[in-house]
Amino acid sequence: xxxxxxxxxxxxxxxxxxxxxxxxxxxxxxxxxxxxxxxxxxxxxxxxxxxxxxxxxxxxxxxxxxxxxxxxxxxxxxxxxxxxxxxxxxxxxxxxxxxxxxxxxxxxxxxxxxxxxxxxxxxxxxxxxxxxxxxxxxxxxxxxxxxxxxxxxxxxxxxxxxxxxxxxxxxx
Amino acid sequence: xxxxxxxxxxxxxxxxxxxxxxxxxxxxxxxxxxxxxxxxxxxxxxxxxxxxxxxxxxxxxxxxxxxxxxxxxxxxxxxxxxxxxxxxxxxxxxxxxxxxxxxxxxxxxxxxxxxxxxxxxxxxxxxxxxxxxxxxxxxxxxxxxxxxxxxxxxxxxxxxxxxxxxxxxxxxxxxxxxxxxxxxxxx
Numbered sequence: 378x379x380x381x382x383x384x385x386x387x388x389x390x391x392x393x394x395x396x397x398x399x400x401x402x403x404x405x406x407x408x409x410x411x412x413x414x415x416x417x418x419x420x421x422x423x424x425x426x427x428x429x430x431x432x433x434x435x436x437x438x439x440x441x442x443x444x445x446x447x448x449x450x451x452x453x454x455x456x457x458x459x460x461x462x463x464x465x466x467x468x469x470x471x472x473x474x475x476x477x478x479x480x481x482x483x484x485x486x487x488x489x490x491x492x493x494x495x496x497x498x499x500x501x502x503x504x505x506x507x508x509x510x511x512x513x514x515x516x517x518x519x520x521x522x523x524x525x526x527x528x529x530x531x532x533x534x535x536x537x538x539x540x541x542x543x544x545x546x547x548x549x
Numbered sequence: 550x551x552x553x554x555x556x557x558x559x560x561x562x563x564x565x566x567x568x569x570x571x572x573x574x575x576x577x578x579x580x581x582x583x584x585x586x587x588x589x590x591x592x593x594x595x596x597x598x599x600x601x602x603x604x605x606x607x608x609x610x611x612x613x614x615x616x617x618x619x620x621x622x623x624x625x626x627x628x629x630x631x632x633x634x635x636x637x638x639x640x641x642x643x644x645x646x647x648x649x650x651x652x653x654x655x656x657x658x659x660x661x662x663x664x665x666x667x668x669x670x671x672x673x674x675x676x677x678x679x680x681x682x683x684x685x686x687x688x689x690x691x692x693x694x695x696x697x698x699x700x701x702x703x704x705x706x707x708x709x710x711x712x713x714x715x716x717x718x719x720x721x722x723x724x725x726x727x728x729x730x731x732x733x734x735x736x
Contacts, residue, residue, distance in 0.1 A: 538592045539591045543586065543587050545586075
């Protein structure tokens with residue numbers, strides 16, 4: 378199996394110089410992993426991501442097209458807060474927003490036993506919020522609670538959740 | 550009004566439903582609570598707030614409230630502690646709705662309906678099989694139908710009414726303050 382390619386500064390520079398050469402970078406279709414660092418706080422990560430494949434290649438601004446079969450660590454204030462897995466993630470503008478589609482799963486790394494699933498999730502790292510849409514299911518093993526709704530807003534840790542839509546669920 | 554209907558002022562009284570002499574069965578642990586909230590909700594830490602036509606259903610009760618705040622507790626080492634530590638529910642005076650509870654006494658096949666302006670649930674982990682109590686306050690009305698003894702429903706009005714919940718056949722039990730009961734004996 379080919380080793381995952383790490384997107385480093387050299388690749389970004391090459392892409393910026395020749396935006397039409399994305400296909401020549403060998404990124405599209407390949408496994409990919411990278412770490413996005415907060416430019417304002419260099420020691421802090423925003424997201425660490427692994428993708429089984431990339432489609433759409435690398436754009437001139439160093440942004441990725443569509444990432445497939447994704448597993449990502451979402452960070453808050455430099456600490457890993459949650460793990461996200463999704464069939465598809467939009468790779469552009471990742472430091473401001475991450476859009477995951479397909480059946481998306483987020484597992485809190487600090488609120489043990491707390492998970493959320495939805496058809497689509499949009500994560501805004503600077504706002505520390507995840508907006509979940511479509512067949513949303515929130516589960517807390519700590520409190521024995523399961524909640525289902527159409528739309529839900531949570532923090533990256535899945536510690537708080539909010540919905541204005543009808544909610545169905547159960548507690549132990 | 551039926552001339553045979555009686556209004557009885559009742560003092561502090563513990564009303565205990567008679568247990569069956571035989572076939573009481575084993576005390577099983579109370580199960581999960583199913584929740585529906587038409588207006589959504591919010592979970593912050595261990596505080597769960599639900600609004601807008603909230604319905605909570607378990608094997609022991611069926612509650613309808615306009616707004617409820619539930620304090621959740623963790624599962625514990627065995628992972629089986631009930632989720633609900635306490636709960637406070639309100640009706641909606643503007644809409645004229647109260648907290649409404651329906652309780653089934655399975656062995657007697659009797660349904661009790663209780664409604665009040667407010668209700669507070671507190672668990673009692675010492676009770677066999679789990680359980681707790683729901684305390685109704687404010688314009689409380691209890692209604693039940695006992696066709697074998699009465700002509701029509703039995704109604705009790707009070708300012709304070711407590712429903713004791715548990716897994717045994719003797720539950721639910723009722724405690725209430727000064728009340729006025731209305732019922733019509735069979736001729």
